[in-house]
Amino acid sequence: MTGPADRTKGAALVALAALLWSSSGLFIKVLPLGALQIAFARSLVAALTIALVVKLRGGRPFPRPDALALACALSYAGVLVCFVAATKLTTAANAIFLQFSAPIYLVFLEPFLAGRRVAGRDLTAVMICVGAMALFFVGRLGAGTLSGNLIGMAAGLCLALFSLTLKLQRERRPEADPISSIILGNLLVAALCAPAALRDFHPSPVHAGILLYLGVFQIGVAYLFFNAGMKHLSATAAVVTGTLEAVLNPIWVFLGIGERPSGWALLGGAMILGTIAWYSLPPRRRPARA
Numbered sequence: 292m293t294g295p296a297d298r299t300k301g302a303a304l305v306a307l308a309a310l311l312w313s314s315s316g317l318f319i320k321v322l323p324l325g326a327l328q329i330a331f332a333r334s335l336v337a338a339l340t341i342a343l344v345v346k347l348r349g350g351r352p353f354p355r356p357d358a359l360a361l362a363c364a365l366s367y368a369g370v371l372v373c374f375v376a377a378t379k380l381t382t383a384a385n386a387i388f389l390q391f392s393a394p395i396y397l398v399f400l401e402p403f404l405a406g407r408r409v410a411g412r413d414l415t416a417v418m419i420c421v422g423a424m425a426l427f428f429v430g431r432l433g434a435g436t437l438s439g440n441l442i443g444m445a446a447g448l449c450l451a452l453f454s455l456t457l458k459l460q461r462e463r464r465p466e467a468d469p470i471s472s473i474i475l476g477n478l479l480v481a482a483l484c485a486p487a488a489l490r491d492f493h494p495s496p497v498h499a500g501i502l503l504y505l506g507v508f509q510i511g512v513a514y515l516f517f518n519a520g521m522k523h524l525s526a527t528a529a530v531v532t533g534t535l536e537a538v539l540n541p542i543w544v545f546l547g548i549g550e551r552p553s554g555w556a557l558l559g560g561a562m563i564l565g566t567i568a569w570y571s572l573p574p575r576r577r578p579a580r581a
Contacts, residue, residue, distance in 0.1 A: 298439030302521025304516045311513035313539035316383030317547040318501050318509070319375055324494065326349040326376040329502070331481050331488035334371055336506020337514075338477035344515060345470060347481050352474055359463065360472050363456035367476030372484070372508075381439025384541035384552035385427050388560035389443030391537045394567055395420045396451035419566045428560030470518050477510070534564055 322329055342462035356364065370390070377386035398413040427440050460469050494502060517533075524532070537560065544550045552560075 292430060292474075297523040302347045302532050304520030305524060306535055308513040308517035308520065309535040310532050310539065311500040311509050311516070312536040314375070314543055315505065315509050316378055316387060316540040317527060317543040318505055319378045320383060320544060320550065321546055322490075322498055324498065325488070326372075326379045327484040328488040328492055330372050330375045331484035332492075332494075333375075333400055333505040333510060334368075334477040334480035334484075336503055337510035338481065339472050340507045340511030341470060341477070343473050345468075345474070349470060350470075352471060354467070354471050356472070356475055357464075359456055359460055360467075360475070363453060363460060363469070363472040364475035364479055366449050366452035366456060367473060370446055370453055371476070371480050373446035373449055377439045377443035377446055377508070378379040379439070381436045381443060382541070382548075382550055382552045383544040383555065384447070385436075385440055386443045387537045387540040389424065389427060389440060390450055390565055391567065392444065392447040392448040392460070392563055393450040393454060393536065395424075396448050397455060400451060400455055401532050416569070418432050420563055422564035423559040425568070426562070429553075429555040431561055436503055468512070468518075473514050473518075493535065527549040534567060536566055 319329055345352040370509060374390055377389070395417050398417050424444070427443075428437070457469055457472065460467065460472065520532075541550075541552055541560075
Protein backbone atom coordinates (compact mmCIF):
# COMPACT_ATOMS: atom_id res chain seq x y z
CA MET A 292 0.00 0.00 0.00
CA THR A 293 1.42 3.37 -1.03
CA GLY A 294 1.55 6.30 1.36
CA PRO A 295 1.36 10.06 0.73
CA ALA A 296 5.12 10.30 0.15
CA ASP A 297 5.00 7.53 -2.48
CA ARG A 298 2.05 9.14 -4.25
CA THR A 299 3.84 12.49 -4.28
CA LYS A 300 6.91 10.83 -5.77
CA GLY A 301 4.79 9.08 -8.39
CA ALA A 302 2.99 12.30 -9.35
CA ALA A 303 6.32 14.12 -9.65
CA LEU A 304 7.71 11.40 -11.96
CA VAL A 305 4.63 11.46 -14.21
CA ALA A 306 4.74 15.28 -14.27
CA LEU A 307 8.39 15.12 -15.38
CA ALA A 308 7.39 12.71 -18.13
CA ALA A 309 4.59 15.03 -19.27
CA LEU A 310 6.99 17.98 -19.24
CA LEU A 311 9.37 16.12 -21.56
CA TRP A 312 6.53 14.92 -23.79
CA SER A 313 5.23 18.47 -24.15
CA SER A 314 8.44 19.66 -25.83
CA SER A 315 7.77 17.57 -28.95
CA GLY A 316 5.48 20.05 -30.70
CA LEU A 317 8.03 22.86 -30.83
CA PHE A 318 10.94 20.72 -32.04
CA ILE A 319 8.81 18.90 -34.64
CA LYS A 320 7.73 22.30 -35.97
CA VAL A 321 11.24 23.75 -36.25
CA LEU A 322 12.91 20.68 -37.80
CA PRO A 323 13.11 21.08 -41.62
CA LEU A 324 12.56 17.35 -42.08
CA GLY A 325 9.63 15.24 -43.18
CA ALA A 326 7.28 13.64 -40.67
CA LEU A 327 8.54 10.13 -41.49
CA GLN A 328 12.17 11.20 -41.12
CA ILE A 329 11.51 12.67 -37.68
CA ALA A 330 9.48 9.64 -36.60
CA PHE A 331 12.20 7.26 -37.82
CA ALA A 332 15.14 8.94 -36.07
CA ARG A 333 13.28 9.76 -32.86
CA SER A 334 11.90 6.25 -32.40
CA LEU A 335 15.15 4.47 -33.26
CA VAL A 336 17.07 6.48 -30.67
CA ALA A 337 14.27 6.04 -28.11
CA ALA A 338 14.20 2.25 -28.57
CA LEU A 339 17.96 2.00 -28.09
CA THR A 340 17.85 4.31 -25.05
CA ILE A 341 15.10 2.41 -23.22
CA ALA A 342 16.57 -1.01 -24.14
CA LEU A 343 19.98 0.03 -22.79
CA VAL A 344 18.50 1.17 -19.47
CA VAL A 345 16.43 -2.03 -19.13
CA LYS A 346 19.52 -4.13 -19.93
CA LEU A 347 21.67 -2.27 -17.39
CA ARG A 348 19.00 -2.94 -14.77
CA GLY A 349 19.17 -6.66 -15.48
CA GLY A 350 15.88 -6.89 -17.38
CA ARG A 351 14.99 -8.36 -20.77
CA PRO A 352 14.46 -5.55 -23.29
CA PHE A 353 13.40 -7.87 -26.13
CA PRO A 354 11.20 -10.70 -24.76
CA ARG A 355 9.15 -12.69 -27.25
CA PRO A 356 5.88 -10.74 -27.66
CA ASP A 357 2.46 -12.37 -27.53
CA ALA A 358 -0.55 -11.14 -29.49
CA LEU A 359 -1.53 -8.59 -26.82
CA ALA A 360 2.00 -7.14 -26.58
CA LEU A 361 2.15 -6.89 -30.38
CA ALA A 362 -1.21 -5.09 -30.50
CA CYS A 363 0.05 -2.70 -27.81
CA ALA A 364 3.24 -2.01 -29.78
CA LEU A 365 1.35 -1.45 -33.05
CA SER A 366 -1.10 1.00 -31.49
CA TYR A 367 1.77 2.82 -29.78
CA ALA A 368 3.56 3.08 -33.13
CA GLY A 369 0.39 4.56 -34.60
CA VAL A 370 0.35 7.24 -31.89
CA LEU A 371 3.92 8.31 -32.67
CA VAL A 372 3.56 8.45 -36.46
CA CYS A 373 0.12 10.11 -36.47
CA PHE A 374 1.13 12.72 -33.89
CA VAL A 375 4.24 13.77 -35.83
CA ALA A 376 2.26 13.95 -39.09
CA ALA A 377 -0.59 15.91 -37.46
CA THR A 378 1.83 18.38 -35.87
CA LYS A 379 3.41 19.02 -39.28
CA LEU A 380 0.05 19.57 -41.00
CA THR A 381 -2.00 21.48 -38.41
CA THR A 382 -1.29 23.57 -35.33
CA ALA A 383 0.48 21.94 -32.40
CA ALA A 384 -2.54 22.74 -30.20
CA ASN A 385 -4.92 20.94 -32.55
CA ALA A 386 -2.62 17.91 -32.77
CA ILE A 387 -2.19 17.45 -29.02
CA PHE A 388 -5.80 18.25 -28.04
CA LEU A 389 -7.19 15.83 -30.63
CA GLN A 390 -4.78 13.16 -29.45
CA PHE A 391 -6.11 13.61 -25.92
CA SER A 392 -9.61 12.79 -27.17
CA ALA A 393 -8.67 9.12 -26.60
CA PRO A 394 -11.22 8.61 -23.75
CA ILE A 395 -14.01 9.11 -26.31
CA TYR A 396 -12.98 5.96 -28.15
CA LEU A 397 -12.29 4.04 -24.93
CA VAL A 398 -15.94 4.36 -23.92
CA PHE A 399 -16.90 2.27 -26.95
CA LEU A 400 -13.84 0.00 -27.10
CA GLU A 401 -13.74 -1.14 -23.48
CA PRO A 402 -17.18 -2.84 -23.48
CA PHE A 403 -16.14 -5.00 -26.45
CA LEU A 404 -12.53 -5.71 -25.47
CA ALA A 405 -12.59 -5.58 -21.66
CA GLY A 406 -16.22 -6.40 -20.85
CA ARG A 407 -16.97 -3.11 -19.08
CA ARG A 408 -20.54 -1.79 -19.05
CA VAL A 409 -21.25 1.61 -20.62
CA ALA A 410 -22.63 4.00 -18.00
CA GLY A 411 -24.53 7.26 -18.36
CA ARG A 412 -21.43 9.11 -17.17
CA ASP A 413 -19.52 7.60 -20.11
CA LEU A 414 -22.05 8.78 -22.67
CA THR A 415 -22.12 12.28 -21.17
CA ALA A 416 -18.34 12.56 -21.49
CA VAL A 417 -18.48 11.34 -25.10
CA MET A 418 -21.17 13.84 -26.10
CA ILE A 419 -19.22 16.76 -24.63
CA CYS A 420 -15.93 15.67 -26.24
CA VAL A 421 -17.52 15.08 -29.65
CA GLY A 422 -18.95 18.59 -29.55
CA ALA A 423 -15.54 19.93 -28.50
CA MET A 424 -13.80 18.11 -31.36
CA ALA A 425 -16.23 19.68 -33.83
CA LEU A 426 -14.93 23.12 -32.77
CA PHE A 427 -11.52 22.30 -34.29
CA PHE A 428 -13.15 22.29 -37.73
CA VAL A 429 -14.91 25.66 -37.36
CA GLY A 430 -13.64 28.43 -39.63
CA ARG A 431 -11.41 28.29 -42.66
CA LEU A 432 -9.63 25.03 -43.14
CA GLY A 433 -6.97 24.52 -45.76
CA ALA A 434 -6.31 21.06 -47.12
CA GLY A 435 -3.30 20.65 -44.82
CA THR A 436 -5.14 21.73 -41.70
CA LEU A 437 -8.11 19.49 -42.44
CA SER A 438 -5.95 16.42 -43.06
CA GLY A 439 -3.84 17.29 -40.00
CA ASN A 440 -6.94 17.43 -37.82
CA LEU A 441 -8.17 14.09 -39.16
CA ILE A 442 -4.76 12.50 -38.52
CA GLY A 443 -4.88 14.01 -35.02
CA MET A 444 -8.17 12.21 -34.45
CA ALA A 445 -6.52 9.00 -35.65
CA ALA A 446 -3.74 9.60 -33.10
CA GLY A 447 -6.42 9.76 -30.41
CA LEU A 448 -7.86 6.43 -31.56
CA CYS A 449 -4.39 4.84 -31.52
CA LEU A 450 -3.76 6.27 -28.03
CA ALA A 451 -7.02 4.72 -26.84
CA LEU A 452 -6.03 1.32 -28.23
CA PHE A 453 -2.56 1.66 -26.71
CA SER A 454 -3.96 2.55 -23.28
CA LEU A 455 -6.45 -0.33 -23.40
CA THR A 456 -3.96 -2.98 -24.52
CA LEU A 457 -1.44 -1.73 -21.94
CA LYS A 458 -4.10 -2.04 -19.24
CA LEU A 459 -5.01 -5.56 -20.40
CA GLN A 460 -1.33 -6.52 -20.35
CA ARG A 461 -0.99 -5.38 -16.74
CA GLU A 462 -4.11 -7.35 -15.74
CA ARG A 463 -3.38 -10.57 -17.61
CA ARG A 464 0.41 -10.65 -17.32
CA PRO A 465 1.34 -8.82 -14.08
CA GLU A 466 4.76 -10.49 -14.03
CA ALA A 467 5.79 -8.92 -17.37
CA ASP A 468 7.21 -5.40 -17.70
CA PRO A 469 5.07 -3.47 -20.24
CA ILE A 470 8.06 -1.26 -21.11
CA SER A 471 9.05 -3.96 -23.62
CA SER A 472 5.99 -3.03 -25.70
CA ILE A 473 7.26 0.57 -25.79
CA ILE A 474 10.63 -0.64 -27.09
CA LEU A 475 8.96 -2.84 -29.72
CA GLY A 476 6.62 -0.03 -30.78
CA ASN A 477 9.52 2.35 -31.34
CA LEU A 478 11.37 -0.31 -33.36
CA LEU A 479 8.27 -0.83 -35.50
CA VAL A 480 8.07 2.91 -36.22
CA ALA A 481 11.73 2.99 -37.21
CA ALA A 482 11.37 -0.07 -39.46
CA LEU A 483 8.18 1.14 -41.17
CA CYS A 484 9.47 4.67 -41.75
CA ALA A 485 13.02 3.73 -42.77
CA PRO A 486 12.47 3.16 -46.54
CA ALA A 487 10.99 6.64 -47.05
CA ALA A 488 12.93 8.39 -44.27
CA LEU A 489 16.41 7.42 -45.43
CA ARG A 490 15.95 9.02 -48.84
CA ASP A 491 17.87 12.28 -48.80
CA PHE A 492 18.27 12.12 -45.01
CA HIS A 493 21.19 14.43 -44.24
CA PRO A 494 20.45 16.36 -41.04
CA SER A 495 22.81 19.14 -39.99
CA PRO A 496 24.67 18.78 -36.66
CA VAL A 497 22.10 21.04 -34.98
CA HIS A 498 19.16 19.07 -36.38
CA ALA A 499 20.85 15.77 -35.45
CA GLY A 500 21.20 17.09 -31.90
CA ILE A 501 17.47 17.89 -31.79
CA LEU A 502 16.64 14.39 -33.03
CA LEU A 503 18.88 12.89 -30.35
CA TYR A 504 17.12 14.97 -27.70
CA LEU A 505 13.70 13.83 -28.95
CA GLY A 506 14.73 10.18 -28.88
CA VAL A 507 16.75 10.09 -25.66
CA PHE A 508 14.77 12.48 -23.46
CA GLN A 509 11.40 13.38 -25.02
CA ILE A 510 10.47 9.71 -25.50
CA GLY A 511 13.11 7.47 -23.87
CA VAL A 512 13.67 9.09 -20.48
CA ALA A 513 10.06 10.33 -20.37
CA TYR A 514 8.64 6.81 -20.61
CA LEU A 515 11.08 5.56 -18.00
CA PHE A 516 9.82 8.31 -15.67
CA PHE A 517 6.22 7.44 -16.51
CA ASN A 518 6.73 3.72 -15.94
CA ALA A 519 8.39 4.41 -12.57
CA GLY A 520 5.66 6.85 -11.51
CA MET A 521 2.86 4.41 -12.37
CA LYS A 522 4.12 2.09 -9.62
CA HIS A 523 2.96 4.62 -7.00
CA LEU A 524 -0.19 6.02 -8.65
CA SER A 525 -3.62 4.89 -9.67
CA ALA A 526 -4.48 5.06 -13.36
CA THR A 527 -6.83 7.97 -12.60
CA ALA A 528 -4.11 10.05 -10.94
CA ALA A 529 -1.72 9.32 -13.81
CA VAL A 530 -4.26 10.45 -16.43
CA VAL A 531 -4.99 13.71 -14.61
CA THR A 532 -1.27 14.44 -14.14
CA GLY A 533 -0.48 13.49 -17.74
CA THR A 534 -2.82 16.16 -19.13
CA LEU A 535 -0.05 18.60 -18.24
CA GLU A 536 1.42 17.67 -21.64
CA ALA A 537 -1.62 18.98 -23.52
CA VAL A 538 -1.49 22.26 -21.59
CA LEU A 539 2.24 22.91 -22.06
CA ASN A 540 2.70 21.69 -25.66
CA PRO A 541 0.99 24.65 -27.41
CA ILE A 542 2.56 27.09 -24.92
CA TRP A 543 6.11 26.04 -25.90
CA VAL A 544 5.19 26.32 -29.61
CA PHE A 545 3.72 29.80 -29.10
CA LEU A 546 6.78 30.99 -27.15
CA GLY A 547 9.16 29.40 -29.66
CA ILE A 548 7.70 30.30 -33.06
CA GLY A 549 4.60 32.36 -32.24
CA GLU A 550 2.05 29.88 -33.59
CA ARG A 551 -1.40 30.84 -32.34
CA PRO A 552 -4.21 28.30 -32.25
CA SER A 553 -7.67 29.60 -33.15
CA GLY A 554 -10.06 30.67 -30.44
CA TRP A 555 -12.39 27.82 -31.38
CA ALA A 556 -9.54 25.31 -31.04
CA LEU A 557 -8.62 26.68 -27.60
CA LEU A 558 -12.25 26.41 -26.51
CA GLY A 559 -12.47 22.85 -27.81
CA GLY A 560 -9.19 21.92 -26.12
CA ALA A 561 -10.32 23.39 -22.81
CA MET A 562 -13.58 21.42 -23.05
CA ILE A 563 -11.71 18.16 -23.77
CA LEU A 564 -9.22 18.64 -20.92
CA GLY A 565 -11.97 19.66 -18.51
CA THR A 566 -14.08 16.66 -19.46
CA ILE A 567 -11.14 14.28 -19.05
CA ALA A 568 -10.38 15.72 -15.60
CA TRP A 569 -14.06 15.40 -14.56
CA TYR A 570 -14.37 11.91 -16.03
CA SER A 571 -11.15 10.73 -14.36
CA LEU A 572 -12.36 11.68 -10.89
CA PRO A 573 -14.42 9.06 -9.02
CA PRO A 574 -18.17 9.81 -9.12
CA ARG A 575 -19.65 11.20 -5.94
CA ARG A 576 -21.79 8.74 -4.03
CA ARG A 577 -25.16 9.90 -2.88
CA PRO A 578 -25.74 9.45 0.87
CA ALA A 579 -28.08 6.61 1.68
CA ARG A 580 -31.52 7.66 2.82
CA ALA A 581 -32.60 6.66 6.27
